[in-house]
Amino acid sequence: MKLTLDDKHIEFRDEVRTFLKEKLPPELAEAGRLNSSSFSEPQHNLPWQKILHEKGWAAPHWPKEYGGTGWDEMQRYIFSSECARAGTPTLSPMGLQMVGPCIMGYGTQEQKDYYLPRILAGEDYWCQGYSEPGSGSDLASLQMRAVSDGDDYILNGSKIWTTQAHHANKMFCLVRTSNEGKPQTGITFLLLDMTTPGIRVEPIITIAGEHEVNQVFFDDVRVPKSGRVGEENDGWTVAKYLLEFERGGGSSAGLEAALERVKAVAHAEPANGRRLADDPAFMRKFAETQITLESIVITEKRVTAALAAGGNPGPASSMLKTARTETLQKIDELAIEAAGYYGGVEQMAARQPGSNVDAIGPAHHMTAMPKYLNNRAASIYGGSNEVQRNVMAKLILGL
Known part of the structure; x- marks a missing residue:
């Protein structure tokens, strides 16, 4: 498991950044920035998936034999991080990250031949x-x-x-x-x-x-x-296999990008006459969240290394699901605090991609409250975090 970038990965990171700069249309970048749900609407994520599919990058976690990229775990992490920083629309995970691997693991050859190419191309949603x-x-x-x-x-x-x-x-x-x-x-x-x-x-x-x-x-x-x-x-055997990818799949790249945005606001915008970056109480909560996020990143790299060696996420998927969702909610709380009274303004019309309705206050605060409200469900869906702790107690601690 590598924690630092070697020359190969630095070159790959630069390639991804160039690709995003050249191929991510402004209207899709806006849609990604304004999205407040788990993943983007199909009118935004399917055009982006088509662009990625033409490049051969639609399914970084798939084996190359099924149309995947053949990237190592560090390349996948770099790609996720750069997409999060660029604000790309979030692709629907239902096909690419969940049922696709399930069909690879348990489907018939006929099912693989029919469904997998259609999932890659976005023909089935x-x-x-x-x-x-x-x-x-x-x-x-x-x-x-x-x-x-x-x-x-x-x-x-x-x-x-x-x-x-x-x-x-x-x-x-x-x-x-x-x-x-x-x-x-x-x-x-x-x-x-x-x-x-x-x-x-x-x-x-x-x-x-x-x-x-x-x-x-x-x-x-x-x-x-x-x-x-x-x-x-x-079907329970198949369902458990899929849930490991639902809970353990993905990465913390989006969390890192969201926390960076909170940090930028805390250092740039005054709240009640002074910057949040100068508020010890706020910065203590920020530091605690940042430390937790670092531990998630390390665990993700352990899991992706296991996947690269032919394993599956196993009970570590429950650890990641719990830690990610609770950290996501902490970041949302920090964003609400950073937004101040702007966070309480309902701006449904203004935050639609392509809208001509002006934002009330700084535009980047428009999604703080919708994300906070939407992500309250994150610790419930995919198996509640209470259930995940039971899984960890049984399979990791042997209780």
């Missing part, structure tokens, strides 16, 4: 059908039924908190195919088309006033068994 009303972090309690009927399953039930389901044309979904044995058994992993008759998507408006999540209803939805990944009733 995915959502995740895991949580249900009453079955969130306790995922094993899910009840959405899939009844076998010849070459199909017939699905009835609902999924909730389904991010960007209103944009998606595909879903990877967990369904219950048996009630026998432990709750973890009897679950099957399916790939399905969101245009299938009987699927209805209802919006859920978040506390930040945004339409990001949905509830999806299934009424006698017929899904071909050819969409099953892994064996029937063994």
Whole structure:
């Protein structure tokens, strides 16, 4: 595991910076800067994914044989960091980071041949059908039924908190195919088309006033068994594999960039007559957050080194998920404090990309409150942090 850049990586960093400078359109940079959700809207992230795909950089974590870059862990880290600093739109992780690796690990050759190129090119836009009303972090309690009927399953039930389901044309979904044995058994992993008759998507408006999540209803939805990944009733194995990438995938590059922005504001803008950089209480909180972030970076590099050697994130994914999300929330709190009374102004119209509505106060404060509100969910989705601590206690500490 390397912690410093050698000449090869310095050259690569310069290549990435040149690429971003030349290929990131101003309108997409603006969309990335104004985005306050987990990832950008498809009208912004798909054009950026197309640009990356043409370069061969859409899937840095994929093996080269499936269209990945073949980069080492340091190159991937550099790329993520430079994209975060440049403010690129955040690509949807559902296909590239979650179901894609899952299909590589458990899919049939036919599924790999069909889905993986489409995921790379952005031809399919995915959502995740895991949580249900009453079955969130306790995922094993899910009840959405899939009844076998010849070459199909017939699905009835609902999924909730389904991010960007209103944009998606595909879903990877967990369904219950048996009630026998432990709750973890009897679950099957399916790939399905969101245009299938009987699927209805209802919006859920978040506390930040945004339409990001949905509830999806299934009424006698017929899904071909050819969409099953892994064996029937063994979807829990596939789901755990995917969750390791959901919780452990990605990097802290976005956190580093966000903390740097807070630091710049603290040193540049006065609050109540003096800079926040001169406020010992604020700077103590800033330093504590910065130290925690450094420990996350080191852990990420350990995990990426393990991945490069052919392993998977394992229980370290739970450590990273917990630490990242809680650090993200601390950075949001610092940003709110730095924004002062500007942070409390609702500016939905002004913060739309391409808007001609002027910001009230400094423009970079417009997203402080929406990000703070949106990211309160970060310590819940993907398995709540309380559940992650149970995983760590069991698998790492042996309790």
